[in-house]
Amino acid sequence: MINRVVMVGRMTRDPELRRTGSGAAVTSFTLALNRNYNSADGQQADYIPCVVWNKVAENVERYCSKGSLVGVEGRLRSRSYDNAQGQRVFVVEVVCDSVQFLETKSQRERMQAQSSQPQMQQPQMNNQFQDMQTVELEKQFDNTDNTFDIMEDDIQF
Structure with missing residues (x-):
């Protein structure tokens, strides 16, 4: 099976760097991707959650901010967890293998x-x-x- 994602977009917020219990860096951010059309609700962009790990995560947090134009390559991942209210939450995100700073x-x-x-x-x-x-x-x-x-x-x- 093929699971590859390649996107170019702008960050909607500053990247958030966190550390796992073992000390591995993980940074999350959201990319806005322009659509070629307006949807029925008038939305003109898609907002895609992204996650990046280790050294690349540290570089993204250090050099990127809200509005940064980046290209990402990675794979889709779906997962679920139970939130504080006990409800099951499903998440689909892009796990980035590489992030290119385009400006x-x-x-x-x-x-x-x-x-x-x-x-x-x-x-x-x-x-x-x-x-x-x-x-x-x-x-x-x-x-x-x-x-x-x-x-x-x-x-x-």
Whole structure:
């Protein structure tokens, strides 16, 4: 069976780091994932609970905060427990194997500052940010040499 999850979203709150009885680090957070449509109740995003363990958990707590753009890869896990009122609670969450930080702190602060400016200027700022992201992606993938040295003997027909 295949159980793999890959998501990119923004954290809805600061990550919460806890320790198990044996001292292992566990961090939990929730990712907001935009939908391509509005649901019947008007909701435009899905909110997915995530859990990460050990060293990755410590790094997520240290370097991420509410609003951080992250990519996660992991697996779905369902579990249940009895709450304080004696009711059975069922939970479905993503157990993350890896978490990728997709923006720097300065980029996140710049975006937050832009969102506090008047609405008339915001689309222009978003386009500039998208252009900046495109340039960065082009730099990452433009390191290959696309020239080929093909001789007449290399052609099979």
